[in-house]
Amino acid sequence: MITKRYLRKAAVSILVLAVVGLTGGNALAQNIPKTKAFRIERSMAAEAVACIECHKTEHPGLFSDWAQSRHASASITCYDCHAAQEHDKDVSTSHYQQYQRSDTAWGKKEYRVPITAVVTPKDCSRCHPDEAKQYSLSKHANTMEIIWKIDPWLNDGMNSDIERTSGCYHCHGTILKSENGKLDPDTWPNVGVGRVNLDGSLGSCSSCHTRHLFSVMEARKPEACGQCHLGPDHPQIEIYMESKHGDIYTAHGDNYNWDAAPGAWTPGVDFRGPTCASCHMSGAGSVMTSHDVTERLSWELQAPLTIRPQDFKPLPAKNDWQVERSKMKVICTQCHGRTWVDDHYVKLDKVVQEYNDVYFKPAKKMLDELYEKGLLDKSRFFDEELEVEYYELWHHEGRRARMGTAMMAPDYAWWHGFYETKKRYNKFMKEGRHMVETNQKAFKAPDYPNATGSKQKPPEVFKK
Numbered sequence: 001m002i003t004k005r006y007l008r009k010a011a012v013s014i015l016v017l018a019v020v021g022l023t024g025g026n027a028l029a030q031n032i033p034k035t036k037a038f039r040i041e042r043s044m045a046a047e048a049v050a051c052i053e054c055h056k057t058e059h060p061g062l063f064s065d066w067a068q069s070r071h072a073s074a075s076i077t078c079y080d081c082h083a084a085q086e087h088d089k090d091v092s093t094s095h096y097q098q099y100q101r102s103d104t105a106w107g108k109k110e111y112r113v114p115i116t117a118v119v120t121p122k123d124c125s126r127c128h129p130d131e132a133k134q135y136s137l138s139k140h141a142n143t144m145e146i147i148w149k150i151d152p153w154l155n156d157g158m159n160s161d162i163e164r165t166s167g168c169y170h171c172h173g174t175i176l177k178s179e180n181g182k183l184d185p186d187t188w189p190n191v192g193v194g195r196v197n198l199d200g201s202l203g204s205c206s207s208c209h210t211r212h213l214f215s216v217m218e219a220r221k222p223e224a225c226g227q228c229h230l231g232p233d234h235p236q237i238e239i240y241m242e243s244k245h246g247d248i249y250t251a252h253g254d255n256y257n258w259d260a261a262p263g264a265w266t267p268g269v270d271f272r273g274p275t276c277a278s279c280h281m282s283g284a285g286s287v288m289t290s291h292d293v294t295e296r297l298s299w300e301l302q303a304p305l306t307i308r309p310q311d312f313k314p315l316p317a318k319n320d321w322q323v324e325r326s327k328m329k330v331i332c333t334q335c336h337g338r339t340w341v342d343d344h345y346v347k348l349d350k351v352v353q354e355y356n357d358v359y360f361k362p363a364k365k366m367l368d369e370l371y372e373k374g375l376l377d378k379s380r381f382f383d384e385e386l387e388v389e390y391y392e393l394w395h396h397e398g399r400r401a402r403m404g405t406a407m408m409a410p411d412y413a414w415w416h417g418f419y420e421t422k423k424r425y426n427k428f429m430k431e432g433r434h435m436v437e438t439n440q441k442a443f444k445a446p447d448y449p450n451a452t453g454s455k456q457k458p459p460e461v462f463k464k
Contacts, residue, residue, distance in 0.1 A: 003450025022136065044077060050111035051078035054104060066178065071137050080125055084116040089198040091116050094212040118176060122201035131205075134291040137265040141202040143172045143194035144461050149314040152381035152391070153453070160184070160450040171228035173203065175460045193228070197459050217258035220265065222249065225276040232396050234302060235412065236271045240276065242409040248273030263289050265333040274335070281328045285330045298345075299352055300324035301402045304394040305360055344408070351405040351413070355398055359425050363393055366432040376442050380451070384442040386435075389428040 019108025055078060056063040066072055071081075084091040088278070091114045092268050101107030123142070125132035135141050165174065165186060170397045176272075177184040191204040207227075208219040218224055226237030257270035265282050267274065280296060283289035287296075298321045300312045309317035309324070327344065332341040367390050370376040381387050401417025404410070436443060 015130070025441075038129060039415040042150050044075060045079065047111050047113045048077040050077040050106040050108075051082075051115075054098065054106040057104070062212050068076060069213045069215070071212075072216060079113065079115070080121045081116040082117070084114045086114050088114070088116060090176065090178050091181055092183075106406055118188075118197060119206070120197040120201045121203050121205055122199050124205050124285070132201075133293045135203060135205075136201075137318070138294050139315060140193040140207075140293055143192075144175070144196055144458075145194075146314040147172055148457050148461060155455060156380040156382070156451075157453040157455040158380060158382045158448070158451045160452045161454070163450060164453060168371055172271060175458050196458075213246045216262055220258055220275060220277045220282070221253075222246070222275045222277075229276075231357065232398060235400060235416075236276070236407065239400075239404050239407045239409040239412045242411055243409070245275075247274045249275060268359055274331075278327070279331055287327045287330045296324050296328040296331070297321070298328070299348070299402075299406070301406060304398075306356050306365070329358045351402060355402055355421075359398060359421055360394055363390055363425060363428055366429060369447075370432055370435060370442075373436065373439075375440070377427070377444055383445045383448040383451070386428060386431055389424060393421060393424045393428060397424055408413075 027397055055066075064080070071077075095115055096112060099107055099109055101113040105177070114174070119133055121132045139146060147168070148154055154164070159168075169190065169192055171192055171194030174190040175196040176190070176198050178188045178198060191206045193203050193207045193212075195204050196202060197204075200380060206214070209215065210218060210225050222237060222240055223322045226240075226441040229236035231236060241250070247271050257265075265271070265278070267278065267284055271278065279282070280293050281290060294315075294317050297309050297317070300307050300309050303312060308321045310319065310321060329338075329341050329345075332344075341419070367376070367386070370386065371378045376384055376386060382391070397420040399416060400412050401414075401421055402414025404414075404417050434440070
C-alpha cells in the first residue's frame with residue numbers, strides 16, 4: 001500500500017496537464033470554466049518543484065504555456081533553463097528575495113538557487129548543440145556586427161538611443177548589460193535575433209520559439225518571421241502573402257501538420273505549400289534542416305549592390321553560392337518541376353543584373369561625384385535630401401524589386417519595386433545633374449532631429 005508519507009517524499013519529474021470539462025457540440029459548455037488539474041509524477045529536484053509551484057500561482061499564463069510544452073513532457077523545468085552560477089554577470093540578485101517570503105510554502109531558504117531571467121543559445125546548446133552551432137553562423141546571430149559595419153543611422157549617429165532601443169534593436173537585438181544583479185532597462189527586455197548576451201553568446205532562440213511553449217509549430221508559420229521581416233525596406237511577409245505560396249497557406253494552412261517532429265516535416269505529407277521556414281530552414285529531400293538562414297542563398301538581396309553571399313564584406317558566408325542554390329533547388333523541386341525551378345532563377349538573375357547596372361551603379365556614381373565636388377557633405381548621412389533619395393533607392397524600392405522577384409510576388413517586383421525605383425532614380429539623377437551643372441551645394445538640415453546616438457562601435461561586438 002502506498003502511504004501519503006511515501007507520496008510526499010517521492011521526487012517529481014513530469015507534470016501532466018489534465019483538462020477536465022465539458023466538451024462536444026453543446027454551446028453552453030464552451031462558457032463553463034474548465035478545471036485544470038496537474039498531476040506530479042516521478043523524479044525532479046526539490047528546487048525545480050519550488051520553481052514550478054511558485055510560478056503556477058504567480059504567473060499562471062507562463063506556467064500554462066510550459067505545462068503544455070514538449071519541455072514539460074520531457075521533464076525540462078524552469079531550473080534546467082534558468083539555472084545560473086552565483087558569479088554569473090546575469091544572475092538575478094532580486095530573485096533571492098523570493099526565498100524569504102512567508103506567504104508561500106516555497107519561499108524558503110532550502111530552495112534558494114541562483115537563476116537568470118536571460119536564457120541564451122549557450123543555455124539551449126546543452127540540449128540542442130547542433131541548432132545552436134548553426135544559429136551562431138547565421139546572419140541572424142551576427143546581425144549586430146553587420147548593422148554596425150554598414151548602417152549610417154548608427155555610424156553617423158542619426159537617431160537617438162531610445163529610437164534605436166524601441167525600433168532597430170527590438171529585432172536586431174540589444175547588448176545586454178547588468179549592474180549589481182539587475183538588468184539594465186535600456187537593454188532589457190529583448191529577444192532580438194542578434195542580442196549580445198552576458199555569457200558571450202549571440203541571439204535569442206525565443207525570437208522564433210516564444211516563451212514558454214517553445215512551439216516548433218509557431219516557428220514554422222510565416223507570422224513568426226513576419227514579426228521583423230515586414231515594412232517598406234524588407235516586406236518579406238507581405239511579399240509571401242501576395243505570392244501563390246502565401247495564397248495556398250491562407251487557403252489550406254489550417255490543415256497543415258504543424259506539429260510534426262523536428263527534422264520530419266515533409267512537403268506533400270505535412271503541408272501543401274511552403275512557408276519561410278520550409279524554404280530557408282526545414283529539411284526536405286536530401287537537404288538537411290538548418291538553423292543557419294544564411295544557407296541556401298545565392299544572392300545578397302538586401303545589400304546596396306547585389307552580390308554573392310561570400311562577397312558580403314560585413315559577414316562573408318563560409319559557403320559556395322552554387323552549392324547553396326542547388327540546395328534551394330532541391331527544396332523547390334519537392335513541389336515544382338526542374339524546368340520551372342531553373343527558369344525562375346534565370347529570371348531572378350536577370351532582375352539582379354538590371355537593378356545593379358541600370359539603377360544602382362549609375363546612382364552610386366552620381367553620389368560619389370557629388371561628394372567629390374563638395375556639393376554634398378560627407379560628414380554625416382540623411383541630413384541632405386539626395387542622401388535620403390539614394391538610400392531609399394536601394395534600401396526600399398530596390399530591395400522590394402529584387403525580393404519580390406525572388407519570392408514570386410509580381411506586384412512587389414513591379415508596382416512596389418521597379419515602378420517606384422524608376423521614380424526615385426529619376427528624381428535623384430535630375431537633382432544631382434542640376435547640382436553639378438550649377439555647382440550648387442545641397443541644402444543641409446540645420447536642426448536634424450534626434451541625431452544624438454553614439455557613433456562608437458560597441459566593444460562587446462567588435463572585441464574580436
